[in-house]
Amino acid sequence: MAMLEVQDLNVRFYTDDGVVKATDDLSYRIEAGERFGVVGESGAGKSVTSLALMRLIDEPGVIESGEIRFKGENILEMDEEEMRSLRGNEIAMIFQDAGTALNPSYTVGEQISEAIRYHLGLDEAAARERAIETLESVGIPSAAERYSDYPHEFSGGMQQRVVIAIALSCDPDLIIADEPTTALDVTIEAQILELLEDVATEFDTAIQLITHDLGVVAEFCDRVMVMYAGHPVEMAPVEDVYYDPQHPYTVGLMSSIPRIGDDRDRLQTIPGRMPDLIEMPPGCNFHPRCPYAEESCTRVEPRLVDVETGDPADPINSDAQTAACLAHTGELTGELDYEVTVQGEDAPTESGPASGTSTGANDR
Amino acid sequence: MSGSEPLLRVEGLEKYYESESDFIDRLLGRQKEVKAVDGVSFEINEGETLGLVGESGCGKSSIGRSVLRLREPTAGSVYFKGQDITTLSDSELRDLRKEMQIIFQNPQSSLNPRLTVNDIIGEALDIHGIEGGVSRDARIKELLERVGLNASHANRYPHEFSGGQLQRIGIARALAVDPGFIVCDEPVSALDVSVQAQILNLLEDLQDELGIAYLFIAHDLSVVEHIADQIAVMYLGKIAEIGTPEELFAPPQHPYTEALLSAIPEPDPLWEGDRILLEGSVPSPIDPPSGCKFHTRCPRVIPPSDYEFEQEEWRAVMSLRHRAREADIAVETFDAEGAELTAALREELDLPSALSDPEAEQVVQEALRSVADEAFADAERLLSETFETPCTTDEPVLRRTDAGRVACHLFDPAYENGASDGTAAGDGPTTSDGTSAGSAPSGGD
Numbered sequence: 111m112a113m114l115e116v117q118d119l120n121v122r123f124y125t126d127d128g129v130v131k132a133t134d135d136l137s138y139r140i141e142a143g144e145r146f147g148v149v150g151e152s153g154a155g156k157s158v159t160s161l162a163l164m165r166l167i168d169e170p171g172v173i174e175s176g177e178i179r180f181k182g183e184n185i186l187e188m189d190e191e192e193m194r195s196l197r198g199n200e201i202a203m204i205f206q207d208a209g210t211a212l213n214p215s216y217t218v219g220e221q222i223s224e225a226i227r228y229h230l231g232l233d234e235a236a237a238r239e240r241a242i243e244t245l246e247s248v249g250i251p252s253a254a255e256r257y258s259d260y261p262h263e264f265s266g267g268m269q270q271r272v273v274i275a276i277a278l279s280c281d282p283d284l285i286i287a288d289e290p291t292t293a294l295d296v297t298i299e300a301q302i303l304e305l306l307e308d309v310a311t312e313f314d315t316a317i318q319l320i321t322h323d324l325g326v327v328a329e330f331c332d333r334v335m336v337m338y339a340g341h342p343v344e345m346a347p348v349e350d351v352y353y354d355p356q357h358p359y360t361v362g363l364m365s366s367i368p369r370i371g372d373d374r375d376r377l378q379t380i381p382g383r384m385p386d387l388i389e390m391p392p393g394c395n396f397h398p399r400c401p402y403a404e405e406s407c408t409r410v411e412p413r414l415v416d417v418e419t420g421d422p423a424d425p426i427n428s429d430a431q432t433a434a435c436l437a438h439t440g441e442l443t444g445e446l447d448y449e450v451t452v453q454g455e456d457a458p459t460e461s462g463p464a465s466g467t468s469t470g471a472n473d474r
Numbered sequence: 475m476s477g478s479e480p481l482l483r484v485e486g487l488e489k490y491y492e493s494e495s496d497f498i499d500r501l502l503g504r505q506k507e508v509k510a511v512d513g514v515s516f517e518i519n520e521g522e523t524l525g526l527v528g529e530s531g532c533g534k535s536s537i538g539r540s541v542l543r544l545r546e547p548t549a550g551s552v553y554f555k556g557q558d559i560t561t562l563s564d565s566e567l568r569d570l571r572k573e574m575q576i577i578f579q580n581p582q583s584s585l586n587p588r589l590t591v592n593d594i595i596g597e598a599l600d601i602h603g604i605e606g607g608v609s610r611d612a613r614i615k616e617l618l619e620r621v622g623l624n625a626s627h628a629n630r631y632p633h634e635f636s637g638g639q640l641q642r643i644g645i646a647r648a649l650a651v652d653p654g655f656i657v658c659d660e661p662v663s664a665l666d667v668s669v670q671a672q673i674l675n676l677l678e679d680l681q682d683e684l685g686i687a688y689l690f691i692a693h694d695l696s697v698v699e700h701i702a703d704q705i706a707v708m709y710l711g712k713i714a715e716i717g718t719p720e721e722l723f724a725p726p727q728h729p730y731t732e733a734l735l736s737a738i739p740e741p742d743p744l745w746e747g748d749r750i751l752l753e754g755s756v757p758s759p760i761d762p763p764s765g766c767k768f769h770t771r772c773p774r775v776i777p778p779s780d781y782e783f784e785q786e787e788w789r790a791v792m793s794l795r796h797r798a799r800e801a802d803i804a805v806e807t808f809d810a811e812g813a814e815l816t817a818a819l820r821e822e823l824d825l826p827s828a829l830s831d832p833e834a835e836q837v838v839q840e841a842l843r844s845v846a847d848e849a850f851a852d853a854e855r856l857l858s859e860t861f862e863t864p865c866t867t868d869e870p871v872l873r874r875t876d877a878g879r880v881a882c883h884l885f886d887p888a889y890e891n892g893a894s895d896g897t898a899a900g901d902g903p904t905t906s907d908g909t910s911a912g913s914a915p916s917g918g919d
Contacts, residue, residue, distance in 0.1 A: 151666040151669075152666055251797075251802065252802060252807065253807075254807035255804040266530075266755075267755050268755070295529040295530055295755075296529075296694070296695075296734060296737040296738055297529060297733060297734065297737045297752045297755075299737065300737040300739075300749060300751055301751060303739070304749075304751060322666055323667075323739060324667070325740055325741045326739045327741075328739065328740060328741045328742055328743045328745070329740065329743075329745075349744065352741065352743050353743075363667060363668060364741065366667045366670070366671035367741055368671070368674070368696045368699065368700040369696060370696050370699050370723060370735065370738065371699075371723065376678070377671035377674055377675055378671065379668055379671040379672045380671075383639075383669065452742065
């Protein structure tokens with residue numbers, strides 16, 4: 111049993127314009143200590159997924175069906191009391207915009223020790239001490255002095271460190287980081303990623319990292335889920351996704367990143383944009399933008415399958431590379447004839463679509 | 475750059491803002507100036523792109539606005555087609571707007587939500603009296619199609635479009651008056667990667683077809699590299715390095731460029747590069763560091779030649795000095811005294827228990843004693859007087875190297891052998907054959 115298992119999760123938003131299928135039969139798992147990446151463009155359902163884990167979906171959104179099992183217990187069946195003792199304690203969250211995630215009218219120290227007092231039952235002095243330790247562990251100099259400073263007295267990067275400190279304060283088993291570095295400059299982003307990596311290793315915390323930046327995922331994650339229009343189109347260990355992508359959308363995403371030192375005149379693009387989640391195209395949702403789409407793609411909805419065998423994927427029990435494209439179930443007459451080239455002198459050798467990093471269990 | 479005049483020539487541009495102050499501050503003359511742009515010069519040729527990169531607060535957007543006089547520059551000149559636009563009257567300036575345009579970062583907030591696309595683009599035509607009647611609508615349709623939108627959408631409102639489409643409308647609006655020069659202020663940073671690629675391609679196509687020059691402002695070096703003919707890297711209001719992309723990414727590099735490059739997350743899971751982590755964040759421009767403004771974060775500050783320092787030791791001493799200057803060491807929290815306290819301080823500052831040079835060690839010990847007494851000014855003075863480095867005293871100027879122009883003392887022949895008696899600094903020979911000083915491992919991959 112994995113630490114977190116999400117099974118057939120369906121989140122719907124009932125808006126005036128119609129029903130938005132924010133996630134559609136979404137299943138995945140995260141092992142203890144694992145770093146799991148969720149990638150996709152805006153509107154893919156990444157953030158809704160993470161809010162659902164914390165049961166923070168608000169009106170007009172509803173978690174319609176599915177299970178979210180955390181350490182074997184279904185979060186969706188917990189009462190509000192149990193939920194409260196879970197949030198911030200065993201599952202913590204890091205938000206994108208630290209400036210708005212922090213309360214401007216409390217000192218940062220108070221915001222950290224609040225969680226500690228509530229969840230760990232420590233008294234004022236002990237909570238303060240632990241808060242200062244946490245501030246130190248996220249690299250805030252003179253932590254004891256900064257304890258009584260207000261959020262506006264910190265720079266953007268330092269605020270994000272404080273938010274990470276709050277998340278770490280109760281020693282959670284899972285941290286959900288929703289675009290934690292998107293609002294930061296690259297040099298600060300590098301600092302924050304290194305910090306997250308250090309604390310994840312030190313405290314053996316699992317991290318679900320939500321981002322649109324494929325560079326960040328490559329650097330940070332063990333496994334990745336690429337989302338499109340509310341469901342995963344590809345899920346696999348990170349090397350497989352980067353060196354041997356099996357879904358045209360993943361390929362499109364990769365090739366639209368501008369890279370330093372590439373001599374392409376034009377960037378590759380994915381034509382069009384993410385469909386309206388209220389009126390999704392029939393068949394494969396990606397077919398209007400897919401260069402390999404055929405007639406069958408407009409009719410048949412592809413399921414997430416093991417790319418080697420074509421069998422239905424079992425994202426909860428298996429680590430095999432899975433993708434949702436008709437090419438893998440033999441329902442496509444053509445082939446996905448793209449080539450993957452790896453740049454850089456000392457990078458692994460060029461790998462064609464057939465070269466295989468193997469599938470199978472790959473636990474860490 | 476031949477003898478012919480470039481399309482845009484910026485000379486010694488300065489933009490100062492007054493820091494927030496209340497009545498009493500003003501009365502007592504305590505206002506402070508924020509030097510957002512502090513003497514910047516560059517040129518852009520017709521049909522070319524200059525990329526301007528840097529972290530937030532480095533002054534890149536201020537340059538973009540000052541060049542168009544959307545904000546009055548404090549000093550300096552901006553020559554557009556040979557004419558200094560800082561001296562133009564308002565009405566002359568209005569005519570010039572036909573030739574100089576801007577695209578903003580956030581299309582949601584830069585397009586009027588109450589106007590249809592037709593009116594947003596048409597407004598520009600009306601103001602400059604370019605087209606009227608039937609030809610006006612035809613022109614708008616043509617513009618929409620040129621930027622890849624459906625001409626039949628002209629009567630829709632901004633909220634009916636996605637972010638990428640809105641940015642295309644912003645581009646169409648800028649193109650309406652047929653400009654020769656467009657300032658693009660972070661035009662793609664709010665967009666998803668796949669849409670970002672579409673917009674970058676569109677901008678490049680327009681440049682090829684219409685010969686427009688861009689000043690392309692971004693915080694992402696990889697985006698800029700893709701589109702620019704020249705790149706300028708900025709730090710705290712000054713250009714740290716400028717050159718073609720090839721020059722910029724080849725050594726000799728400014729240590730800041732090196733760090734920026736190495737900080738870009740590489741979309742390759744097996745990439746094993748040496749990441750240069752810069753400490754801290756950009757200092758406040760209200761009270762910028764002396765000498766080279768980057769020295770407080772620079773991993774390659776030139777060590778003094780009279781002492782023997784390991785690179786790491788030297789870095790730690792610099793960090794001690796910097797924190798003493800900011801009085802940013804909370805001595806009372808260590809709860810120790812005497813030798814125990816200095817040991818704790820050394821650990822906090824990553825100073826080894828003894829420096830390899832005994833003379834330097836003595837100085838550092840004395841400085842630590844001052845710090846322990848919270849006499850930060852004494853410690854700072856002692857350290858800066860004993861360990862002299864040009865990086866903290868002399869401001870580097872842009873000088874030509876083998877690859878681009880770099881503002882860094884590492885590439886100044888006057889300091890080739892460390893910081894000896896740097897009195898002769900100033901205008902050294904302008905050509906140097908770029909053999910960089912000291913240990914200069916190149917970053918890159």
